[in-house]
Amino acid sequence: MSQYSEDSGYVVAVDVGGTSMKGGVVTRSGEVVATDRRPTGAEGGPENVVAAIRSFVGDLAARGSSLLGRAPAAVGIAVPGLVDDATATALYAANLGWRDVPATGLVPLDVPVLLGHDVRTGGLAESVLGAGRELTDFLFLPIGTGIAGAMIIKGGPYGGTSGWAGEIGHIPVFPEGERCACGQTGCLETYASAAAVARRYSARAASPATAERVAALTAAGDPVAVKVWDDAVEALSLALATYTLLLDPSAIVLGGGLAEAGPLLSDPLAARLGERLTFRSAPPLRKAALGVSAGMLGAALLGWRAAGVPDARASWALDVPKTSAVP
Template sequence: MEYVAAVDVGGTTMKGGLVAREGTIISFDRRPTPRAEGPDRVIAAISAFVADLCRPRSGTRPVAVGLAVPGLVTDTHAVFSAAFGWRDVPLSAFTDVALPVALGHDVRAAAEAELVHGAGGRDVLFLPIGTGIAGACVLSGSLYGGAGGWAGQIGHIPVRPDGRACGCGQRGCLAAYASAKAIADRCGETSAEAVVRRVAQGDDRAVEVWDEAVEALALALATYTMVLDPAAVVIGGGLSLAGESLLVPLRARLAARLAFRPAPEVRASALGVRAGVMGAGLLGWRALAQSRGDVDEPLA
């Protein structure tokens, strides 16, 4: 059976696995992203992860590699990432395996997986919330990257003028209030899950931070809704594991901010935290298709 090696690089965790053509993840692994050790260390860790996934197993090995990373990404370069501090990193720096390799944007790849293997939709905002926040805009059934590839940077919509400083250099960004990292940091916790538990226990500080996060998300989504009129907003990433604790108040806050029109459906990702690996798998299958001259392979 043919399969591809797929790696989805997040700000806190790298997820990787072997992905069959129909999207089944044959094996799955997680590794910490050594972001605190600098951009070169992150690149080296990605390269080692890919190499391990490509080692022969039972006489077989992957036929291609898909790599999904955050920031501004082209087919050949990771152009910029505020999370990792890298600029213009060529694809060749991430791996030297002798296989077809494709590089893509992490959120758009995950959204492609959601379209192909998940709930689908023609006009949808796919919004993973993890260490940071970025969206993938699906318009009339196609992913939209914008004029320069920056479309979907919803995490940097200003929700509070002159508010909290954001790692991007701006102030008051959505990510500074509603990313899983921001929520955890503001409560002195190591994870947003710990904050959710404190909210359930009625902890005043946790309730305050959670309320501000939900309100910030509702404000940003109201802006997106007014401009692009999505049928649904699909919440993914680590924060989606909060389930109805997040979705119920977010639906209510979003509806309250839309006075003259109904709110779009707000639902959790059908693929959960594995959407990124499945999306990287689609990138791998694209790489193989291009090497074989097959233009009909789904693209991420």
């Protein structure tokens, strides 16, 4: 006999990253009854990733069946790339070497499936369950290896005409600055991603360091680290001032590895943003609430949407984030 409600059903949710994927079995009421993590296997090529996802979805469905006594109602999958909602196809994912991969190829079951862009799917979760819960317009900005934003507009993530909306990491903030991997010059990501902070410090100090280490050195007053950190804050303040002036968000939700620095990042950034915006107030900065589980929880919301329950959010318990840790 299951301890979970018999009529709730569940979805299988998977958040596919460049190197690993996080999966969950999530009930109608938002309980995460199982989680797991696996390598994406991208080094084995695009077909290998497809096979890894298929097998992961199958295994999570088997876990769900044994816990809840039935097959999943649907599957939701967040992928790091462009998605076409109309055809449920992953159009392009540079990390995975994908072009035009249909959602049905990722699922070894005959159930509805929805795909989502990874950052927008995380933003969806933050907007429903996390730091943006009562907000209709905000920017979710995870700062990790790269920087991309989920623009939550009128209550939902906005993808733009071609799915490229939210690429704030490639806004040129220092046009005479350093070259970005994307081919442009002076992109936000080149100065303010966790990878950039680590790379720029390591180059100047001639000593390798992670972004976390650079944060600790900054707090301790190391002059090289302080300068690199200050450049990151300056770059972020420029990009966020632009975003604020264009879209008037009610908050900016910072996530990803760099946000773990807490006030060391948010205090100077809030001050700089406030100084920059002369004729209007700056939106408050908030820390993302769902951490590394955001993408998986967002994928579960997509799964429920695929199952014909667009308002699954209404029945989700408010303490979902506390129970959703992914190993």
